Amino acid sequence: MEVKDGVIPEGKEGEKTIDLTQLDADKVLTAFGKYGKYQMLAYSITTITWIMFAAEMMVMAFITAEPSFSCEVNDQSHTLFPLSHSNDSCKVYDIYNVSYACGINGTKFVFNSSIGETLVSEFNLVCADGGMAQSGTSIFLIGSMLATPFLSQMSDKYGRRWVFMLPVWLTAVANIFCALSPNYIMFLIFRFLAGVGSAGLSAIGWVLCCESVSLKFRSMFPLLGTITWVTGYLLVGVFAHYITNWRWLYFVLSVPGILTIVFYWLLPESLHWMITQKDTEGIKHYIEKSTKFNNRKIVLEECMTLTKEGGDGEAVSRSILDILRSKKLIFHLVLFSYIAIANDLYYWTLSLFSVDLSEDRFTGYILSGLVEVPSGLIAIPLLQWFSRKSLSFASLFSQGVFLLCLVFVENSPWLALILPLLGKAANSVAWSSVVLILPEMIPTTIRNVFYGIVVFLSNIGSIAAPYIGNLKKVDVRLPPLILGSMSVVAAFCVFFFPETKGIALPEDLADLNAGPFLNFIARRKGKTENDKVKEKKNSQILDNETIAA
Template identity: 25%
Template sequence: MCRVQTCGSSLFKLTQSKTTDINMADFGEILRNIGEFGLFQQLTLIALCFPNLFLSFMFASFIFIESDPERHCNTDWILRADPNLTTDEQLNLTLPREEDGTFSRCRMFVPVDRDIGSIREYGLNETSGCQSGWVYYNALYEATIVTDFDLVCDKANLVEVAQTVFLAGILIGSLTFGPFAESFGRKRATQIPLVIMFIFTVSTALCPNIYLYLVLQFFSGVGAGGYRVNCIILSTEWIGMSKRSWGVCVTQLFGALGQCVLAGVIYAIRDWRLAQLITAAPLGVVVIYIWFIPESARWLLNRGRTEEAKQLIVKAAAINKRSVPDSLLEKIAVKDTLNTGGIKIIFRSSLLTRYFFTVAFAWFSLNLALYCLYLNMGNFGLSIFVTQLLFGAIEIPANLFSMWLLEVFGRRVLFIATLLAGGLSCILILAVPQGYAVAVTSLAAASRFFLIWAGSVCSVFMQELTPTSVRQTATALGAISGRTGGLLAPLLNILAMYHWVIPITVFSSLTLVSGALGFLLPETRRKELPETADEAENNRNSTSTNTQSRPYPNATKL
């Protein structure tokens, strides 16, 4: 038995709590009133996705390179003794020969202060490395980082270093701007990385040496990594559940179109510095309009900034040619969902921890496979321009299918199917005899098709499995897991020097395992984004149908 005052107080608190719930409108209900994917969301999505069309170009400076171009040491010093020497005579007098009879590509005879007659009669014996650079010929490109910075012979490994540094920058960008977005907003977390990306892309095109190039590429990667993960979150949080996957898929689609355009641009230009400047030009336009992108109203409400959120909601409704009922605006209130503890919210729950690591591991595996294939496409046997175009073109149907089938079959089935199919396509490359370039390229393209598709599913899944207060951080950590896979890809490819099957076996096996782990995940199709850890654990059992059966989904009967 309880005392009358205590029972009365408890009853009062319960009634007050329920009354508070009545006075709050769920954000999903708000979107259904103002339009789940109207003109406002469409313009926001396209504006945020547009830079992804050119992010692919940032890989041009170290993807489109000849790692071992035809070359010889620059020996113009001998022309001081006889400026009328023919090219063949100059090479015969100044370059040693290899065992196969060809001129050395990394050695030269040490210059001497003798007349040409003495050189012809006695010859040169002492050799050294190239002292005045190299002369390149029969090159596929006019200028690459290899030819501009002489990344050959003892500096050849700096090509892999450049790839790794850029991917490390992407990883750091995801790590830095994920938590940044939770504290300072989705809008700022897209604006700042974009400005960084623009500044350092221009600077990279003008850098004079490889060491400054590595520094600039790192910061370009920081901007690219920070922007990519945050633009997806910002667009997704404005889109209703019926089209929520489009935030990820359209972003990926713009990237795929960029891959196709990149192949044509490099084929026509063949100069990495000019390619960098072409990348920077449209980014300069985006830097101007990015300041007018709206903040996420969902994030504003979560941070207690209700009035700012209301203004954006009214603005979105006006652009969508909808009206917001006054009764709905009055019910918009701050829900008590300001979870403390940051990302610890996920790790306090064994269920959410399992979801997080399952998706993160899949993200790691598929990116490891994608980058291993991408960075090695010059060795498939076909023209690198054809392979690049094919790799970009195959992403377009992958993303279109993802946009459609994610809403038809759901997330879980496609997560499992795409990863297993992608891993199987990769491992089948081992069964192809060496020299069958078309077969290898076809299997690589097929695996890329499924893995790009799987990447979209992972991004959607991570957002729908985590609460609003840590959604950006969780997605950023998932993206970091993927970037780590990309970072390790050049190192895994190096193991091919011991046996060519090692990289394929490793990334194929990891992809197949991550696909099998998909059975541990729940289905999240057409369920509202969870606001709290409890809702995330329960996986928002109220579906869109149940939600629409009540005027306001958070209203409860007293």
């Protein structure tokens, strides 16, 4: 099928003019099939980058490991020496028993090499600088947090494709330079840049993925995302087992990112975005390419939107101001953000500290990654059998209960391992279901900006995760108590959302379903206003009758 100037051939009898900007994107994607090859290509490209995202995050669990160390004294004057009865490896003492920080002339840190060379051992991130090791994770997430709102706004204005690809390439390059950093400051700078790029992988990539598949396939699209994420997660553990030098480990995990350059020739723009922007040329190119790639012709007349609003040819342009002007959107923004913060804090805390679940670093880590595979796979039929809301509530509530049970577990290594793994499994199902509600509920014209704000705020949980383990020093029950309680509250927040399963993606603000609670408030408010109008009319009638009498 060839599309020219908004005209499609309709056989020998002639041609009929079709306004491509009035196409329904969901109908077009459905017409090309549930597993349309061109749509599956876009879906695969956007999700395969999660291998890179998972690897660059989880590698920190291994390269920030702190080996045992001591302070070696090589003082020719014999005025400094370690105190034999002290367990403090951070200090040395002079002949008058005055302490000095290790690292002054004639002293240096000596690390146990049994776990290899880590960031901590190469850059002496111990003692006074002990907290700096976790900064590599935090600075990465801060970069992602700061970039997300900007990239989200840009993607709604200039398109998903370029605003997805450029950050991906930035991340690939920055990660390679992380492995080559001459000092820890340069490492943090490149980690920050990698975090900036990762905002494209998470915020833009997820929306582009959802907008690239048909309505019938949407319940299944978390599947490949789960597989690619777990692949990146497990690759870190496998390579870390054999590569004990942090630079080589980071480099080996990062260098495949160069292959993402092929995205330039393979990744299409979002059809949903092009239709809302009245990009006729882009729509024509997409349909022609999809028809050729899928080897399947479609009847565009059957893919027209039922409403003709916006048919004047004007593109609909929205910004963050449109969100801030709407009480409905602000209400749901708060709810989605809280759920995202709770989920991020839960996931990253369990993941980053999974190396502590077992005596060796690898068993707990590998199990924590593997448990996401069956839970991610079972989420697919669950999404088809149950509503989005019921599955989201059940998974969020379950993950909270599993960790709350951990609060009451004492001296049981098996339960201390099993309960976090069950919580991680429930969390994987929650990620598969909750993240579908947002793109299915929020209109296309503000979807990426809205999602970007949610991702921006969710990084609060991600940034806090590396440090939550320190609460164990206060009380070992605090981390599971906080994570479990926040998850239970997040579960009940789901009831305020509308059910979105099987619903076409809303295009603009007028298509927004505000959910049962806000709809109930609106009906009550409308009923109250109608009662006031009726009361006023009845009062006027009564006054008129009194005057007439």
